[in-house]
Amino acid sequence: MLAGGALMCALMASSQSFTTYTTTESETWLAGKASLKGKATGELLVEVQGDEQGVEFRAWGTTFNELDWDAYNMLTRDEQDEIMHNLYAPDGDLRFTHGRVSMNANDYARSWYSCSEVAGDFELRHFNIERDKRNIIPLARAAQKYCPELQLFMSPWSPPAWMKINQDYPVLSSKYNNQDPRQDYVLYMDDGKAVDPDEMKLLGARGGVFPHRLALQDYFIQDPRYLQCYADMFCRFIELYAEQGLPITKVMYQNEAYSYTPYPGCAWTAEGTLRFNNEYLAPTLAAKHPEVELWIGTFNTNRLDYVQKILDDPTLQKNIKGVGTQWECRYNLPELRKRYPNLRFMQSESECGNGSMDWRAGEHTFMLIADNLGNGCDEYYNWNFILQDNGSSSWGWTQNALIQVNSATREMRYTPEYYAYKHFSHFVAKGTEMVGYSGRQHADTPVVVFKNDKGYIVAAGNFTDDAKKVCVRIGDKYLNMHLSAHSFNTFVER
Numbered sequence: 001m002l003a004g005g006a007l008m009c010a011l012m013a014s015s016q017s018f019t020t021y022t023t024t025e026s027e028t029w030l031a032g033k034a035s036l037k038g039k040a041t042g043e044l045l046v047e048v049q050g051d052e053q054g055v056e057f058r059a060w061g062t063t064f065n066e067l068d069w070d071a072y073n074m075l076t077r078d079e080q081d082e083i084m085h086n087l088y089a090p091d092g093d094l095r096f097t098h099g100r101v102s103m104n105a106n107d108y109a110r111s112w113y114s115c116s117e118v119a120g121d122f123e124l125r126h127f128n129i130e131r132d133k134r135n136i137i138p139l140a141r142a143a144q145k146y147c148p149e150l151q152l153f154m155s156p157w158s159p160p161a162w163m164k165i166n167q168d169y170p171v172l173s174s175k176y177n178n179q180d181p182r183q184d185y186v187l188y189m190d191d192g193k194a195v196d197p198d199e200m201k202l203l204g205a206r207g208g209v210f211p212h213r214l215a216l217q218d219y220f221i222q223d224p225r226y227l228q229c230y231a232d233m234f235c236r237f238i239e240l241y242a243e244q245g246l247p248i249t250k251v252m253y254q255n256e257a258y259s260y261t262p263y264p265g266c267a268w269t270a271e272g273t274l275r276f277n278n279e280y281l282a283p284t285l286a287a288k289h290p291e292v293e294l295w296i297g298t299f300n301t302n303r304l305d306y307v308q309k310i311l312d313d314p315t316l317q318k319n320i321k322g323v324g325t326q327w328e329c330r331y332n333l334p335e336l337r338k339r340y341p342n343l344r345f346m347q348s349e350s351e352c353g354n355g356s357m358d359w360r361a362g363e364h365t366f367m368l369i370a371d372n373l374g375n376g377c378d379e380y381y382n383w384n385f386i387l388q389d390n391g392s393s394s395w396g397w398t399q400n401a402l403i404q405v406n407s408a409t410r411e412m413r414y415t416p417e418y419y420a421y422k423h424f425s426h427f428v429a430k431g432t433e434m435v436g437y438s439g440r441q442h443a444d445t446p447v448v449v450f451k452n453d454k455g456y457i458v459a460a461g462n463f464t465d466d467a468k469k470v471c472v473r474i475g476d477k478y479l480n481m482h483l484s485a486h487s488f489n490t491f492v493e494r
Helices: 004-013 066-072 077-088 131-133 136-145 182-188 226-243 270-288 304-311 316-318 328-337 361-373 416-425
Strands: 016-025 030-037 043-048 059-063 098-103 153-156 250-251 291-300 321-324 344-349 379-381 387-389 405-406 409-416 433-437 447-452 456-461 468-474 477-483 487-493
Touching: 004 387, 004 409, 043 433, 043 447, 066 136, 077 136, 077 409, 077 468, 098 477, 153 226, 153 270, 226 250, 226 270, 270 291, 270 304, 270 316, 270 477, 291 304, 291 328, 291 344, 291 387, 304 316, 304 361, 321 328, 328 361, 344 361, 361 379, 361 416, 361 433, 361 447, 416 433, 416 487, 447 468, 477 487
Parallel strands: 043 468, 059 098, 059 379, 098 153, 153 250, 250 291, 291 321, 321 344, 344 379, 387 405
Antiparallel strands: 016 030, 016 487, 030 477, 405 409, 433 447, 447 456, 456 487, 468 477
């Protein structure tokens, strides 16, 4: 990383010219040129001076799921190699270096399974990753072929069913699982209110606050034998993946503890979260795998007080390296970064969409990347990278992916979300600093400014029906940007 003065000198000595790249719904990755000017010709959205202490970016990644494996296997070997080169090769399009896996099934598994199906197996004699070896590990290895330094982070969606108070993998009953509906009351301890059927709606339809009500008890059995066994499972999973040549370098205790799901999930209270992480997972991980980082998350709630209730714990702050945020928790990022300046923040799962895989979904993803990086996340993980048709899951979801496969013709296409990522990840590599963001008040024209030892990188979107003239001030010069209607844009200093 260059010091501020050295960087300023390097920038002043540069040509101050930029190569531009533009993607619209009809044309992708059109190249052009731009240069810094002495006068602004559009709305000023970001100002940088060159001596800012930015947030250093660390990694891009995606998730390895069973339904991705199924879609991937509909393609020819050449097409599979093309995809993994484009996603993971250093000279590819997206240049990912990390991946995410879950211990036990997640909602994009074919069906429920866990690594420990023998109830009471506290010694883990029957713990195994045989199903992962058939479906998840081959997918990770295909990425590792193009990215030998691939690192994984892991979080479970649900513990084994025998470790939960409802003795089943979901939290709530639905037509997509076999849980007895009479068990649903235990989530809120029968407070007289019915479970909200709209609680798990997607795409901003959740009513502004999520969740509307918080679980009043832990679904994980709060017995020391169970808690210690679960911490041991994390370590055994790490060891078995290492035997397969796949290093897990960070773990989180739970995916979305605030989603009360009909698919694999587990509700935790703040007290249960702190108990498991501080008293069991942290010390067990430190003793058996000190090389693996413990992060807290994934937080998917905008209820800031509840997140702070966990993060304010001084013991937890000593035990964790960072915080995984996704979905509504991105609204908490500005306050969380001010309150916890010594913690790193990761965007652990980009929103999944609704199966449309259209241009509007791409614009939403571009906005999410801009907002999360602009608010200080230094790692960013995609969810599904390849799905069939409308991305239907076994539990009634339809979701988006970066690559869509037509199951009838076995033809693939790169979706607009793929290009939303490319406009960032192709240029924003490890060590690049985020130094400026236009903010949420410009959600229709988000602009994020980065810098590296070669100069500035500016990512800008225009999601309106009209072309826009906007600019970024760099020192005493202006980068004037003419953004086509409904476009993704990147300006890279040469």
